[in-house]
Amino acid sequence: MNIFPRIVFVLLGLFIVLNWGLIMAGIIRKIIARLGMRRGIKVFQPYINLIKNYSIRSQLSHGVMFYLGPVFRLSGGVGIFLFMPLIYGSDYWSNFSFTGDLILITYFMFFGMLGMALGAGEGGHPYSAIGISRGLAQFTAIEVPMTLAILSIAIQYQTLSISEIVAAQQGGIQNWTMVTNPLATIAAMLSFLGAMGHSPFNVVMAPQENPVGPPTEYHGTFLGVLQTNRAILHVIEAVLYMNLFFGGASNWGVLIIKTFLIYFWSVFVGMVFPRFRVDQSIPWFLKIPLVIGIAAIVVFII
Amino acid sequence: MKIFELENISMAAGFLLLMVGIWGIISQRNIIKMIISFSIVDTSIHLLLVSIGYIRNRTAPIIGEGVTKTDAATQITDPVPQALVLTAIVIGVGITALLLTYSLKLYRHNRSLEINHFNSLKW
């Protein structure tokens, strides 16, 4: 396909994902509030926030890296979107996934994190750095079961291409990785909890309650960019898990349902469990999820 | 009568003396005593050497009374060890003199003649 139509479809996809991300965030928060016997925000509150932030006029910049931080962050989110095939069997909705495979996406996640960390770092507020150090530390541990799960899938399907992994899961729920490789799925879903940063692994964001931290140091347009990114990223990460473990999506409807459910999983767990400290969460990831991950590989070696 | 011949006895005496000398060297802490033991060892070795050169019933290796030039080979004892002993004796004296001078020197430095007092250098 030519490059221009592709760009059009990419932009279209991005638009859908962004909106779905914002709405999903609203819905989820509403659900949480209701479960907590509160009224909660409006479903469209994220839209309001976004528009408000983009239109705030008084803005401060601490320096170049502070400025670039959100760009990196958003590039990370958008980049993952760009390299991710969205809809199975549709060339239109496969974005730029031909340039790289699963590994690319795994590693590109760091791109945004790094930029964010640096940007927040330049803000000069110590809590930013504390939050980042916690986040990074926890992330190392999260990555282990995730890697094992990815390896397990790669062994299972003998490919690293996401499109091919999705293709291999077609033909009914019995072909989903969730069923054919439950151990890898469990490991990956556990690490997904950490990756989403909800309770009990939300210690990274804890400085917010002080009430400072990486996102709060940013404001105005910068915060708007970050919120945009968050909306995109939540959806696209869910899409990744969907593609890998839950049979992908053959149309937008399926995609929306599946991503919602996947995302809701993390929120749901967070409502039930109390928060971990970082030095607790790291060993936790290196115990049960690790064992499950190893088991997922051992199954395929034997 | 292998054992009770002159050369055997003197050689045995030499060996015994050597042992006594060695005993003296390693057992006596007084350095003068050690030097005396050294000179005993020297004497014992000289005795051994001369015994080695001795041939029964022969005379000293000097041509003159009783020894003719022509028959010297069957009449005299071995001159070589004697020549060696001469040298060895002089060397022995030299070393003894040196040892004694050193002992005097050591005495001046340490006010002692005990060998185990000169151990400032070690390890």
Added chain:
Amino acid sequence: MIQIILLIVMAVIMLVMAFIAIHHKSLQVAVIASGIISLFASVIYIFLAAPDVAITEASIGSALTVGIFFYILNKIRHEDIKK
């Protein structure tokens, strides 16, 4: 035969002297004993047909060595007196 007996006697004396030289408390006695050893040795050399050696041993090994010994002993004693 007499020679042999004499030799044995001298050898025994030498050994006794050697023990005296090593174990006697007085250094002077020890030095004299060692001189006697040399002296007897030089007699044995004559028995063993080595007159050259005998003379040398007597003059250098015995007399001169003992002399030097006494010289040094004297000096050492002198040191003690002086200090």
Added chain:
Amino acid sequence: MKILRNSALLLIVGFMAWMMIHLYGQYESRDALNPVAEYYAVNGPEETGAANLVTSIVVTYRGLDTLGEVTILFLTAAIIGLLLRTEKGSRKKSVRESSEFLSTASGILIPVITLIGIYIFMNGHLTPGGGFQGGAVLASSFILVLLAISNKRIGHRLLDYTEAISGISFILLGILGILLAGGFLDNRILPLGNFGTLFSAGAIPVIYSLIGLKVGAELSNVILELNQIQGEEEEL
């Protein structure tokens, strides 16, 4: 503790004895000269002209040993000098009155003893005795001189000159051997003369006399150095 130490040391002596018994056990009385000694016995008198074979061996065949031996005495004297030298380099003059008796006695004795010494080394090629023995006798006469006279500087210089000149002459004679005869220290640079007389055996009497002088000077030097210790050294 002492018993333990001594028995351990005795054990060492025992082992040494055991080693020496091996040597002794191999010893058998000799009944003939070995080829080397036989050569000396047969050809020695002819080649060197000396009646005393020990002398011929000491002075010529094994002359290099003798040179070394003389050197050792020389070294000894030098080392004793070095060791006992006071830091300032100047020796305290010890002025001691010689007793009347000693000076008279030595007046008679010194020439006699010196003559005996000279006789011994001059006749070294004929009779028992030679340079070393004669040298020792000379040294004893020197001790008498030492006791008799009080000015020792002269004695010291004399000794040094005697020592150096006799030593160098010894070497020069040796070199003459290379140039005129068969090799270093060959005695045939002088005619062998009549066998058994004083002036025979080529250079042997000369060399032996030089050895005698040198040994005498060296031994005297040793004694002199020892005598000059003044015990004033205050070293570390």
Added chain:
Amino acid sequence: MVNPIYIIAVLLGTAFLLGLFRKKGFEFGMALGMLAIAFAAVISVHWFIHLYSGTEGGLNIYTAGSKPPFSINLFMGVEESFFMSAINILGLLGFIYLFRAFREQGLKSSVLFLVLIMGMNVLIMSRDIFNLFVFLEIVSIALAGLIYLKRGKESAAAGFKYLIAIGVISAMLLIGISFFYLFAGTLNIDDYLQSNTLPVKGISVAIFLMLIAILLELKPFPANGWALDVYEAAHPGISAMISSGTATASIFLLYKLLPLSSLDWLPYLTVIGAVTFVGSNLLGIVQKNSNRLLGYSSIGQIGLMIAIIGLAPRLGDHFNFIFVSIFISHFLAKAGLFWISGIIMRSNIREWSVLRRNRLSLFMFGLFILMLIGFPPFPSFYGKWQLVMDLAQHKSFVWIAVILAGSFIEGIYLFRWFGYAMKEQDDEEKKIIFQWEKLIPPIVFSVLALGASYYTNNLSLLGPTLNLIPIYFILALFVLDFLPAFVKNSLVIAGMIIYSVLLYPSIADDTLRLIFGGIFMVGGVLTLFAGYSEKGKREGFFPFAVMMYAGLIGLIQAENLFQFFFSWEIMTLGSYILIIRGKKSMKHALNYMLFSLGGAYLIFIGFALSHIGQVTFDLQTLSSTILPGWTYTLIAIGFLTKTAAIGLHIWLPGAHAEAESDVSPMVSGILLKAGVFGLVLLFLLMGAEQAEQKNLLYILGWLGAITALGGNLMAVFQEDAKRLLAYSSVGNLGYILFALAFVTHVGWMTALTYSVNHFLFKTLLFLAIGGVVMRVKTHNMYEMGGLIKQMPLSFIAVLIGIITLAGIPPLAGYGGKWLFYNAVLSKGWYFQGMFIFFAGTIAFLYCFKLIYSVFLGQPKDKFRQVKEAPVWYLIPQIILIIGIMVFSARPDLLLKPVGTMLSQSNYFPTDPLNWENVTASTDLGYWSGYKIMLVIGVMFIILLSWLLLMSRKAQKIKQFNIVYAGERPFKPETTHFSHNMFSHFYKALGFLSIPVVSAFWNGLNSVTHSMAENTRKIYSGNGQTYIVHIMLYIIIIYMLMF
């Protein structure tokens, strides 16, 4: 030709003559003495030249006009003339050296010296056993006197001990000689040997006594306490004579008398020598007194020579070469070191730092030390090489191990000492005069050492093939050291560029060598650029920098094992000296050197094993070794030492961190690749089948994985920026190791990609951080902060560096990661792979810490005026960044040729990578570096524009203004959060970083030290005890032999 007997006559005559001189004639007397020794030296050298070049067998000198055995005869052969020349030259220089001592102690003392020389000459020439005894006594007595030259209590005690020990020994010798005469009927060596009769019964004991006495003269461990006291107490000029002179004579004596014995002495000699070599060196470890230390070393070296004599039958024709090369090294170096010791008059080895006040003596000191240890290009290196090779041919593995162990132990204390001289505090208060007459002898010996090295190179079996151009260049730089730094820097850069251009055609076809050669040479030039920022002369830097690069490039060029090893050692040496130049690097440089030395010896043994049964030393011989398991394991461990695999890594962090700013990138970014190159070469030569079969690879894989994890984990907890980078190098080398262990096409491609990547980003990072460190003068990151304003370019460099390091797309590092996944999946090493990936995420932690702590946050008050890093640091950084960018966009530029090369190597016939334009794909996945770069770039620009558009009115505020967060700290109290940043991580996983490895090596170290400390207690200082030792030694050897 002058009859050599004139040597004796002249020396002795002069000695007698000097007895006449009084104080006034001192100068004249000294001149005479000097002339006499010079005469002896000239004659002996003349004889040597004549006999060596001619066909004559030598000259028999008869005395007394009759033939031996009836008279004493001397023999002047080529060996005799060689050793005599050595002794006489030594004597001449020693005489000059002792000028002042002689003046203080009187001319009589110089007489002793002359006689000593004379005695040694005769000892070498004489063929008569009793004559040997007499002159041995002369030598001993002369020494006994000279020992007191220094005067004092210690000298007197040492002299006395020496005399009584020699007394016992010579008594044994004389008994032996007496009974030898009784049984053999002759005193002449030749006569006895020619008699051809069966050995007489009983003579063996006599000969035993003679030989053991000579052996004891050589001070075998442990019957050598007296000798050590002498070395310590005597005047250094005399110690030099003992160590180099009398030892030479004695060992020649042993060599001469050895044929007398019908018993097989040789195995015993080997054991005695080896025990002495190892034992003496071991005790040297705990020695603090320099002269005594030199004594231990001397005894050790003589032990080695004894062992070589014992091993002679296995060495065959090479014996002479080996012996002489070891001998000459010991001879020159030991005398030189003793002489230097006498110049500086410091007895504690720590105080040798005064050497730094005189460059020349420091240079000579280093030269002699290296010569002793056996570094190239000194003769001992060639000697040890040949020795080990020949021993391997006879499968004498135990001896190889013992000899190298001894050499290693020697290296420990010699390099520690060298470190003290280079780095220990120098008490400026104490004055020191470098007297000219004392400097002459060591200078002459240094020149002789260099000459001997050149000559050995020509003489050795492989030498002339060596490429000497770099060596000459290094020497020229030593000479030109007075020039300003920038001139020399330009010279070196020009030299390297020219050499690279010349080199290029020869390696253009060989991709492997091209890659590593490129890393070494391009990297070399780039890192040298940073050197332009140094002011002044920068003495002693450039020769060693070139030495390191010469070694590296030598590895590339090496055609045979010898050249490879030669280059390896040269490289190690150069880098060691570069590292030790750092401020606090003394201890670390020592660690580095010891690990390198140990590794080099393992490689050495491996090479020797592979040489078994081979004629040539061609590199290909590695592929047909008969002991593949041992060969490959040893060589691999050797290379792993250089790549700092975990367990062998403890030298790296300190060495790399404490080195100078521009040296760190050299050693970290470039030097480490030498080990990688070695491993690649090894695997290539091993051949695929060999490699596959071995469990070795599996172990190597795990080792790599654990190294990666351990290295990165340690890096996270560092506060020192350079140390962090150094640990990161450990981790990165772990990746490379792991990938190499795959021995698959894609695995190797990963390893090579990683090598290039690591070179690019680690050099970049070290340069950038080095530039920062130059400005802020500290390594501690928590003391920095907010430097982005002052050093924007450095910040960008570090940013690019860490993105590459962490493997984040789109930069080149990601290529490595992608290949990694493919490699792991195709090989099936999932769990090791998991370690690696875990390590990869951990890397992220320290990357952040590095860039954040240094550049972001709030700046410290004192660093607000610092400038950007020097421009000479920035230029290479920019070039490296360009390199990273090019390589990120077009990885095919590298990967395609590598793939082709690997396919051609008969090793991995199929290339699993398919290229479609610039998109690579495997069975598993695909990757298009160019397109990724494009997509991300375009997207980034769009988003940036979007933000710029939206926030165009943003107001710029200072770093201290964090008012939005509700905080406004006072300026000096910054809120920079940096120290102990990952404490929570430490709580969770810190237990993995407990330094067990350091604990192990420290434990080993302390065990060795306490062993040495306890063993040396046998040297109680009591002369009688020493005699008991001697007797026990005789008894024990006797019991062993009979």
